[in-house]
Amino acid sequence: MIYREVAQNRTADVVVAQVESLILDGVLRPGDRLPSERELARALDVSRPILREALDDLAARGLVESRHGGGTYVADVIGEVFRxxxxxxxxxxxxxxxxxxxxxxxxxxxxxxxxxxxxxxxxxxxxxxxxxxxxxxxxxxxxxxxxxxxxxxxxxxxxxxxxxxxxxxxxxxxxxxxxxxxxxxxxxxxxxxxxxxxxxxxxxxxxxxxxxxxxxxxxxxxxxxxxxxxxxxxxxxxDARAAVSARRRAVAEARLDGPRGGRGPALGLTETTAPGGRRGRTA
CATH class of the missing domain: 1.20.120.530 (GntR ligand-binding domain-like)
Structure with a gap:
């Protein structure tokens, strides 16, 4: 068991300090679930009102969080290196x-x-x-x-x-x-x-x-x-070479399969009709 009994001064601050140390030392990771309220109060040897006060304090400071479906979890205290x-x-x-x-x-x-x-x-x-x-x-x-x-x-x-x-x-x-x-x-x-x-x-x-x-x-x-x-x-x-080869192959096959002797549309372009009947090209 990673939690230790609180031998004296059974206050919420002592409980908070113990959980803080477990998070800071990497014993508890983001997403780890804390024991149930009853189990944790028994392990720490504190009353449930004191434990609730400690958990409320930890939650207010963003160290733990309650999730849908029940349970208290270590919050994402690591955060992001980049936004x-x-x-x-x-x-x-x-x-x-x-x-x-x-x-x-x-x-x-x-x-x-x-x-x-x-x-x-x-x-x-x-x-x-x-x-x-x-x-x-x-x-x-x-x-x-x-x-x-x-x-x-x-x-x-x-x-x-x-x-x-x-x-x-x-x-x-x-x-x-x-x-x-x-x-x-x-x-x-x-x-x-x-x-x-x-x-x-x-x-x-x-x-x-x-x-x-x-x-x-x-x-x-x-x-x-x-x-x-x-x-x-x-x-x-x-990967870069493969991408170039794929494009080269696509263009080469289009050229080989195109009309012989005709000019046809430019490779990779499609003919369109612009407003007023003018013909144009789009990619």
Whole structure:
């Protein structure tokens, strides 16, 4: 149980402070459901009126929220790195992906190094558990599950840093990754060779952290992000070439199938009749 009995000064402020710490430390994530009022009051050893006062205070400050159908949940305290209009711009300008991946390379390396230096027994147990699940998904060829565990793996590494600012900064970055804002992880996991390489890289990062080798962990994390950046760039280039080839083929086939010796309408244009009987062309 993550909640501790309130030994003395059983006031709403003490309950609020405990829940705040759980959110700040990353123990409770956005969307996590709190126990029922009865269960939580029993776990904290406080009266239900005091608990209600604490929950009202947390809700007023935007840390928890009640949802339709019942239950109290941790609110979206991470927020957005970018507002939605900027996210739309990012999606339409793939070159920003390179900036994101460059940022991730540096920050992920710092996180891995700190994780190796600061991880305790519980942190290492969690990391091993995620690694085992990654192994199972990889062996089963479950691409979707492996992509989901990819995010969980990086979240666990950030937890191991025991640096609150770094933890929440990375969680905001990984949300963009999970939402596919910068690139589609499923495409990377869709190719066997790429999946194998990513899997081996995750193992290299984890093994360095578990061994307490900060330098090796930083190097492994940087190498991992270098590989991801190279793969994403290669796929963007291939997609661009494919788009050009598709257009070239369409125009070539239209030219080959057009009237022989005739001038006909321009390729890619359709003849129209303008007001007054004049003929024109539109795309």
């Amino acid at each position: 939605q209009p900027v996210v739309a711009l990012v999606r339409s300008h793939p070159r920003v992906q390179a900036d994101y991946l460059a940022f991730r390379r540096e920050v992920d390396a710092i996180a891995a190094g700190l994780a190796a230096e600061r991880a305790n027994a519980d942190d290492r147990a969690l990391l091993r558990g995620i690694l085992e699940r990654l192994d199972e998904a990889h062996a089963a060829g479950d691409v979707q599950r492996e992509a989901e565990l990819d995010v969980e793996f990086h979240l666990a590494v950030s937890d191991c840093t025991h640096n609150t600012v770094l933890l929440h900064t990375l969680r905001a970055c990984y949300r963009l990754l999970a939402d596919g804002v910068f690139y589609n992880r499923a495409l990377l996991y869709g190719e066997a060779d790429c999946r194998d390489r990513l899997h081996a890289q995750h193992h290299a990062v984890a093994e360095a952290i578990l061994a307490g080798d900060g330098a090796a962990a930083r190097a492994a994390a940087a190498a991992h992000m270098d590989y991801v950046a190279a793969e994403v760039a290669a796929r963007q280039e291939a």
